[in-house]
Amino acid sequence: MDMQEFITNPDVEQYMYSMLPPRDPVLQEMEALAQKRNIPIIGPVVARILYQLVRLAKAKTIFEMGSAIGYSTIWLARAAGEGSTVYYTDSDPENARMAANNFERAGVRDRIQILTGDALEMLDRTLGIFDVVFCDVEKQDYPRVFHKAVPRIRKGGLLLADNVLWYGRITQPPQVQxxxxxxxxxxxxxxxxxxxxxxxxxxxxxxxxxxEKL
Ligand SMILES: C[S@@+](CC[C@H](N)C(=O)[O-])C[C@H]1O[C@@H](n2cnc3c(N)ncnc32)[C@H](O)[C@@H]1O
Incomplete structure (x- = not known):
């Protein structure tokens, strides 16, 4: 992970990563693969936030939009625990194939529904109300995700989204964005x-x- 790219001071970022307990071999392997192939996973610092929020919200039904190789999905599924349902979505079938394999090895395959295709369309096609929706799709689609996801979250549930400071580019003048x-x-x-x-x-x-959904 190239820490220079993100908004936090790189030394502070490094410090935060240095304190983390080691992950299990499956997650470690996924982190190494993501780094090698430049797959933009949330990484373990943000994953712990995700994990903690899912536990605090006692979430059991989770819809993830943009799941790649399933790194964040595994954290969500482990936090939600047995009997939960976590929807994995990705437009790339090869990602979905790798993710399925990772879910087996991580011991969470039984609680994950794998949906391949456009995550916004998949949300429309999936019935029900969710405790948590986590958005990590293409950034230009975030406003559409907002409109589709908010009505699908229970009161007290959570809409979570990664990259909302977008390498600091959010401060650029509108005409160059x-x-x-x-x-x-x-x-x-x-x-x-x-x-x-x-x-x-x-x-x-x-x-x-x-x-938080009010
Ligand atoms: C940032 S990565 C997801 C990383 C993952 N959440 C993690 O942290 O482990 C974004 C993924 O979303 C997928 N994607 C982007 N837009 C999408 C869309 N509209 N529908 C489904 N998948 C999408 C891409 O194929 C990519 O794998």
Missing amino acids: DEATRGIVEFNRLIYSSPELYPCILPVRDGFAVC
């Missing part, structure tokens, strides 16, 4: 202006949004 940056800026505006959410942005790694 690219589509992804505009997506993030609009998402942040939406969460803070919604009467249905109580949002906070944790300035960790690349910025992590935690929104």
Whole structure:
């Protein structure tokens, strides 16, 4: 993981990673693969936030949008525990194949539903209300995720989103922002202006949004 890229002071970021207890071999292998192949996983510092929030919310039904090789999905599924349902979504079938294998080895395959295709479409096609929705898809799609996900979260549940400070590009003047940056800026505006959410942005790694559904 290239810590220079993120918003936190690199030494502080390094310090935070240095304190973490070692992960199990499956997660360690996934972290190494992600680094080698440049797969943008949340990494263990943000994963622990995800894990802790799922436990505090006592979440049992979770919809993840943008799951890649399933690293964050494993943290979600372990936090939610036995009898939970975690929806994995990714548009890339090869990612889904690797993820399925990782879920088996991590011992959480039974609680994960693997959906391959557009995560927003998959959310439309999946019935029910969720305790947690975690958004990590293409950044230009974040505003659409906001509109689709908020009505699907129970009161007291959480909308979580990664990369909401987007390498600091959120401070660029609007006329130079690219589509992804505009997506993030609009998402942040939406969460803070919604009467249905109580949002906070944790300035960790690349910025992590935690929104309680009111
Ligand atoms: C940042 S990665 C996800 C990392 C994962 N959440 C983790 O931390 O382990 C984003 C993934 O979302 C997928 N993706 C992007 N937009 C998508 C969409 N609209 N529907 C489904 N998957 C999408 C990409 O294929 C990519 O694998």
